[in-house]
Structures are given as structure tokens and as C-alpha cells.
Amino acid sequence: MMKQLFPIRHVMGFLASLVLSVAALAVIYLDLSNTANMAILLVTALIQASLQLFLFMHIGESADTKKELYINIAYALFVGLVTIFGTLFIFVWGWYA
Amino acid sequence: MDWDKFKVHGEPLIYGAMASIVLATIGIIVGLTYFKKWGYLWREWLTTVDHKRIGIMYILAALLMLFRGGVDAMMMKLQTAAPDMKFLDSQHYNEVFTTHGLIMILFMAMPFIIGLMNVIVPLQIGARDVAFPRLNAVSFWLFFFGAMLLNISFVIGGSPDAGWSAYFPLASIEFSPTVGNNYYSLALQISGIGTLLTGVNFIVTILKMRAPGMKLMKMPMFTWSVLITNVIIVFAFPVLTVALALMMFDRLFGSQFFTMANGGMDMLWANLFWVWGHPEVYIVVLPAFGIYSEIIATFSKKNLYGYTSMVFSMLIISLLSFLVWAHHFYTMGQGVMVNSFFSITTMAIAVPTGVKIFNWLFTLRKGRITFTTPMLYTLAFIPIFTIGGVTGVMLAMASADYQYHNTMFLVAHFHYVLIPGAVFAVIAGFHYWFPKVFGFRLNERLGKHAFWWIIISFNVAFFPLFILGLMGMTRRQYTYSADTGFGPLSMLSFVGAVGLMIGFVILVYNIYWSTRYEPRDTDGDPWDARTLEWATKSPIPAYNFAVVPTVKTRDAFWTSKMDKVPLFEDKITKIHMPSNTGKPFILGVIFFVAGFSLVFSLWIPAIISGVGILIVLAAMSFDRDHGFYIPVEEVIATEKKLRGETV
Numbered sequence: 001m002m003k004q005l006f007p008i009r010h011v012m013g014f015l016a017s018l019v020l021s022v023a024a025l026a027v028i029y030l031d032l033s034n035t036a037n038m039a040i041l042l043v044t045a046l047i048q049a050s051l052q053l054f055l056f057m058h059i060g061e062s063a064d065t066k067k068e069l070y071i072n073i074a075y076a077l078f079v080g081l082v083t084i085f086g087t088l089f090i091f092v093w094g095w096y097a
Numbered sequence: 098m099d100w101d102k103f104k105v106h107g108e109p110l111i112y113g114a115m116a117s118i119v120l121a122t123i124g125i126i127v128g129l130t131y132f133k134k135w136g137y138l139w140r141e142w143l144t145t146v147d148h149k150r151i152g153i154m155y156i157l158a159a160l161l162m163l164f165r166g167g168v169d170a171m172m173m174k175l176q177t178a179a180p181d182m183k184f185l186d187s188q189h190y191n192e193v194f195t196t197h198g199l200i201m202i203l204f205m206a207m208p209f210i211i212g213l214m215n216v217i218v219p220l221q222i223g224a225r226d227v228a229f230p231r232l233n234a235v236s237f238w239l240f241f242f243g244a245m246l247l248n249i250s251f252v253i254g255g256s257p258d259a260g261w262s263a264y265f266p267l268a269s270i271e272f273s274p275t276v277g278n279n280y281y282s283l284a285l286q287i288s289g290i291g292t293l294l295t296g297v298n299f300i301v302t303i304l305k306m307r308a309p310g311m312k313l314m315k316m317p318m319f320t321w322s323v324l325i326t327n328v329i330i331v332f333a334f335p336v337l338t339v340a341l342a343l344m345m346f347d348r349l350f351g352s353q354f355f356t357m358a359n360g361g362m363d364m365l366w367a368n369l370f371w372v373w374g375h376p377e378v379y380i381v382v383l384p385a386f387g388i389y390s391e392i393i394a395t396f397s398k399k400n401l402y403g404y405t406s407m408v409f410s411m412l413i414i415s416l417l418s419f420l421v422w423a424h425h426f427y428t429m430g431q432g433v434m435v436n437s438f439f440s441i442t443t444m445a446i447a448v449p450t451g452v453k454i455f456n457w458l459f460t461l462r463k464g465r466i467t468f469t470t471p472m473l474y475t476l477a478f479i480p481i482f483t484i485g486g487v488t489g490v491m492l493a494m495a496s497a498d499y500q501y502h503n504t505m506f507l508v509a510h511f512h513y514v515l516i517p518g519a520v521f522a523v524i525a526g527f528h529y530w531f532p533k534v535f536g537f538r539l540n541e542r543l544g545k546h547a548f549w550w551i552i553i554s555f556n557v558a559f560f561p562l563f564i565l566g567l568m569g570m571t572r573r574q575y576t577y578s579a580d581t582g583f584g585p586l587s588m589l590s591f592v593g594a595v596g597l598m599i600g601f602v603i604l605v606y607n608i609y610w611s612t613r614y615e616p617r618d619t620d621g622d623p624w625d626a627r628t629l630e631w632a633t634k635s636p637i638p639a640y641n642f643a644v645v646p647t648v649k650t651r652d653a654f655w656t657s658k659m660d661k662v663p664l665f666e667d668k669i670t671k672i673h674m675p676s677n678t679g680k681p682f683i684l685g686v687i688f689f690v691a692g693f694s695l696v697f698s699l700w701i702p703a704i705i706s707g708v709g710i711l712i713v714l715a716a717m718s719f720d721r722d723h724g725f726y727i728p729v730e731e732v733i734a735t736e737k738k739l740r741g742e743t744v
Binding site: 065068072075076078079082083086087089090091094095096 | 304305328332333336362364365368372416419420422423430431432433434435438
């Protein structure tokens with residue numbers, strides 16, 4: 001009974017995402033090298049994103065909308081990556097020197 | 098408290114606006130009380146979750162905003178009609194062109210299109226409502242109160258004045274110390290959240306709620322365009338949300354994202370703004386393409402030429418729309434490599450757009466064309482939009498753009514794209530679908546009068562701007578001296594603007610006239626049209642379709658008429674409907690209060706209303722309301738009544 005009422009997976013997921021957010025703060029409070037900082041941010045961000053997708057947004061749950069969901073994720077990735085790398089392209093790599 | 102910051106000083110025009118806002122509000126309150134319409138307003142409209150009513154409210158709000166943005170346009174045109182005019186001062190002029198752009202794009206074109214898709218898309222796919230009717234109401238009220246927040250800025254505290262693109266560092270607290278740009282960040286944020294929710298809602302509606310048999314490639318073209326548009330909304334609007342939040346932090350809490358010192362980067366604002374801003378152009382233009390596709394097919398009595406290529410060109414446009422944003426700031430300082438890349442992607446968009454234009458022309462070819470008012474707007478769109486497109490390719494060439502940049506040439510270009518590409522489309526769609534919603538057509542004779550006024554005046558108003566731009570007149574300049582030689586063409590442009598205004602007055606008069614005198618339509622299909630929305634009765638019953646249609650072909654309604662294929666095979670059963678709720682409206686009001694408090698840095702009311710928002714959201718998610726059922730007898734009675742039989 002208690003198991004049905006108490007969403008243990010979601011609470012754990014929520015706690016995990018809080019921990020991950022705090023872990024990412026290490027970049028500010030610890031004096032690490034640039035590479036270490038980027039590594040921490042990338043790893044925590046990836047785990048965070050998959051936590052959201054699988055635990056809270058139930059991406060693996062229903063089989064009949066799988067195609068739409070993954071197309072949407074692909075589109076989102078496309079837009080996100082284009083925005084990030086496009087911005088770097090404009091302001092860093094392609095900036096008039 | 099410092100009351101001074103709420104006041105806008107100076108001009109008789111602003112006092113006039115204040116007086117008219119107060120009078121209009123009193124008029125509405127007195128009118129509602131006198132005719133005892135408060136209960137009706139609350140029960141039937143403010144709490145509604147019906148997609149048709151929400152759509153109508155969107156369109157009404159859009160028409161109001163069209164009027165507001167039009168008055169802005171007239172003021173600007175009058176101010177620049179002759180050299181050294183003294184009608185507006187520079188500050189007032191800045192506020193007017195900023196709000197003109199914001200209102201026309203975000204509070205006129207967008208809601209008009211969202212209104213049309215609210216009314217039409219569930220009907221076209223044979224659904225009873227959108228997937229999340231309450232969320233739809235939330236969307237509308239957030240949009241509405243966001244729009245109201247921006248509109249009161251004119252008389253309380255001052256409007257945003259850094260252009261509709263609000264470039265930093267000009268829009269920063271340092272260079273724009275008034276509350277104007279606070280209004281910008283908060284009003285856009287609130288209505289932007291509403292738009293994002295609409296995006297989610299319509300993607301789910303179209304993917305999950307189509308009538309049995311309607312495969313994706315059997316959907317009407319308008320529904321396809323709306324699906325792709327909403328995908329763009331879902332991916333483009335978060336960028337605006339983030340950019341506006343950073344802007345708000347900069348202006349209210351002293352952060353340094355877009356400043357020029359302390360590691361901030363002013364150009365990042367322009368970058369993020371256009372990452373959203375360019376897809377935004379396609380958000381307003383793609384549904385317009387869908388509307389035109391429906392109208393051309395209906396009034397040529399042919400199926401749409403090149404259906405598959407139409408769909409794929411829209412998909413390609415939606416992807417390319419995210420790859421071109423830097424063409425809005427070729428002159429900002431990035432290198433040749435960057436500009437060449439964005440130049441090529443920009444020109445590439447002309448290809449799928451060209452495919453669509455040719456498909457429309459081939460649909461017209463050998464068609465039995467009837468020149469109704471919506472069809473006239475559609476036919477006028479093709480050549481005018483092509484002029485806009487060709488000048489767009491001119492602007493897309495980065496090296497040439499150094500000449501055109503920031504001139505009236507650009508202003509002429511985007512009006513030649515957006516007015517036929519969005520305004521003519523929504524007017525055409527308005528005329529086309531009006532009988533579906535209200536049960537009678539708009540008068541054709543008055544409609545054609547308005548059409549000719551609008552088409553001719555549009556060209557008189559905006560074509561001279563191409564020449565003025567090439568002569569060197571920059572955009573957003575509030576006055577000029579006689580020896581620049583800008584006078585005569587600017588006057589001509591003003592004359593065109595007056596003509597446009599007359600056209601729109603005729604259009605509004607037409608609504609009034611037709612409401613009183615136009616004969617009522619009885620069979621629900623006045624245009625002999627092709628798609629499912631015409632298969633139900635007009636005005637549309639609350640449940641849309643008494644029986645869910647079964648779809649076997651594209652243009653399902655047309656095949657059912659021509660080949661006598663039955664559309665409605667099942668029996669009438671009881672119909673499940675969502676119940677009305679006042680929470681979305683209340684949520685909108687609280688958002689408005691929160692936005693207003695933040696604009697003026699009134700922290701305590703801001704915190705209280707922030708908590709209020711959370712409470713309403715929590716209340717909404719714990720709401721156990723499973724809707725209600727309309728019994729079979731009531732459905733049958735309604736159907737009989739709509740068919741004109743006595744019950």
C-alpha cells in the first residue's frame with residue numbers, strides 16, 4: 001500500500017537531480033583546471049538530462065509514440081547544438097580578427 | 098514610494114490616450130452592468146475551454162491589437178510625412194515604433210494565427226477539442242494579460258523605446274533607465290509562456306487526436322502547416338524565454354549578461370534574440386501558407402498540386418529557419434567566413450519557398466477559379482510576396498547588405514513579406530472561415546471594396562520605401578530636413594497609409610453590415626469546400642461532430658460529396674466534454690499583477706503574486722474534474738435544430 005502511494009523512484013530522481021546541481025557548483029567553489037571544470041559540467045549535465053527524460057518525462061514508457069518522441073528529441077538536439085556551435089562560430093572561431 | 102516613475106509626462110497625445118483608456122474601461126463596465134452581461138461573460142467566455150470560443154477571443158484580441166498597431170503606424174507615417182514635422186518628439190517616436198513592431202508581430206499576427214488554428218485545426222482533423230482544453234485556456238489568458246501589460250506601458254511608466262529587437266547595450270539599465278524595457282522583458286515573457294503551451298498542445302492534438310483513417314499524409318495542408326509551426330514554436334520559444342529572463346536579471350537585479358563590462362557581452366542579446374527571431378518569422382508565415390493552400394484548392398475546384406512536395410518544403414523550411422539567424426546582423430563584426438555561411442543558408446530558404454509558389458500556380462492552372470474575397474487576397478499574395486522574397490535574397494547577400502542594412506529598404510522588404518505573408522493570410526482566412534464560425538458570410542461586395550483599398554494602398558505605402566532606402570534614408574529616424582529629398586516619397590507613403598486605414602475601416606464595417614443583413618447559411622458548406630471542417634453544421638455545435646468522421650482520402654469531405662462515400666458511419670453516442678474553469682483566467686490576472694510589480698520593482702507584491710501563481714498551479718494539478726457527458730437525446734435535438742428542423 002505504502003509503495004503505491006509513495007513515488008519512491010520520483011523522489012530519488014528528484015534528490016539525484018538536486019545532488020547533481022550541487023555537484024555542478026563545484027566548478028565555482030573549487031579551484032580546478034579548465035578541463036576538469038568542463039568535464040564536471042558535461043557529465044553532470046548528461047546525467048541530469050537523461051534523468052529528466054527517462055524518469056520524469058517517461059520517454060521509454062509507451063511503444064506507440066516512440067518514433068515521434070525520438071524525432072522530437074533529435075530535433076531538439078539539432079536546435080540546441082546549432083545554437084551553441086553557431087554562437088561559437090559567430091563570436092569565437094569566425095570573429096573578425 | 099516614488100510615484101513619479103508611474104507617470105508619463107508631457108504630451109497631449111498621451112493624456113488623450115489615458116482619457117480614452119479610462120473612458121473605454123468605464124464604458125465596458127457600465128455596458129456590462131446595464132445589460133446584465135457579467136454572468137454571461139464569466140460563464141460563456143472567461144471560463145470557457147472550448148477551442149472555438151478561445152479561438153474567437155484570440156481573433157478579437159488580435160483585431161484590437163491590429164487597431165492599436167495601426168494607430169502607431171499612422172502616427173509614425175504622419176510624423177515622417179514631411180520634413181521637420183513636429184507631431185511627435187524623438188522619445189515618443191522611439192516608443193511608437195517599438196510598440197508598433199512588438200504589437201504587430203507578437204500581439205497581432207501571432208494571436209490571429211493561433212486563433213485561426215484554435216478554431217479550425219480540431220475541426221479539420223475531426224476532433225472534439227484540442228488535447229488539453231484547460232491548458233489552451235491558460236495559453237490564451239497568459240497571452241492576453243501579457244498583451245495588456247505591454248499596452249498599459251504607454252500611459253503608466255512609459256513604453257519600451259529601444260526598438261522591437263531591444264538591442265543591448267541600448268536596452269540596458271544604463272542607457273534606458275526608464276521602466277519601458279522592463280515592460281518589454283516581462284510582457285513578452287508572460288505571453289511567450291502562453292505561446293509555448295499552445296505549441297505543446299497543438300503538437301499533441303495533431304499527433305494523437307486525428308479522426309480514424311486520417312494518416313499524417315492525409316491531413317489537410319493547413320493542419321500540416323500548423324503542426325510544423327508548433328514544432329518550431331516549441332524549439333524556438335525557449336531561446337526567447339531564456340534571453341528575456343537574462344534581460345530581466347540585467348535590468349532588475351544588476352547581473353551583467355549583456356553589459357559591456359565585467360565579462361558581459363552585449364552582442365549575445367542580438368544573437369539569442371535572432372536565434373528565436375528568425376524562426377518566429379516562419380511561425381507567422383507557415384500557417385499563412387497553409388491558409389492559402391486551402392483557399393487556392395477550394396476556389397480552383399482542384400486538389401492541391403504537389404501535396405508531398407508541399408509538406409517536405411515546409412519541413413525543410415522549418416530546419417533551415419534555425420540556420421540563418423546571423424543574417425540579421427551581418428554588419429556586427431563577424432568575419433567573412435561566418436557571413437558567407439549564413440548568406441548561403443539564407444538563400445537556400447528561397448528554394449523550398451519557390452517550390453510552394455510553383456505548386457500554388459500549378460494548382461491554379463486549368464482550375465475553375467472563382468474570385469471570392471479570400472481568393473483575391475490569395476492571388477494578390479503571390480506577386481507581392483514574391484517581390485518581398487526577391488528583395489530578401491538581395492538583403493541575404495552579405496556584401497550587398499552593407500548598403501541596405503538599417504535603411505528603409507529593409508523596412509520595405511519585411512513589410513512586403515509580412516503583410517502579404519501574414520496579414521493578407523489571416524484576413525483571407527478570416528473571410529474564408531467566418532461563415533463556419535458565425536453561420537453567415539461576410540458581404541462580398543464590401544469585402545472586395547476593402548480588398549482593393551488595402552492592396553493598392555499597401556503598394557503605395559511601402560513601395561516608395563524601397564527607393565527611399567536606396568536614397569539613404571535610415572529606418573527609425575524621426576525627422577529629416579528638406580534638402581535630403583526624402584519629402585515627396587515619404588508623403589506618398591503617408592497617403593498609402595491613409596488608404597490602408599480606409600481599407601481596414603471598410604473591413605470592420607463589413608463585419609457590422611454582414612451581421613445585420615447578410616443572409617444566413619444553412620448547410621454549413623457555403624464555399625463548396627474540400628476539408629472536414631465544412632462537414633459539420635454552422636455555427637458549430639459545442640461538440641463539433643455528432644459522430645466522429647471516418648476518413649479514407651485526402652480532402653475527405655470533397656470525396657464524400659463527389660463519390661457519395663459516407664463520412665459519418667457510427668451511431669450517435671453520448672459525448673464526453675471538458676467542463677469550464679475559472680482558474681486559467683485567475684492565473685492570467687495574477688501573472689499580470691506579478692509582471693506589473695516586477696516592472697516597477699515592487700518586491701512585496703511580486704513575491705505575493707509569485708506565491709499566488711504557485712498556489713493556482715497546484716490547485717489546477719490537484720483538480721479532479723473529469724468533465725461531463727452530453728446525452729444522446731440532446732445531441733440529436735441540437736443536430737435537428739441546426740438542420741432547421743423543428744424539435
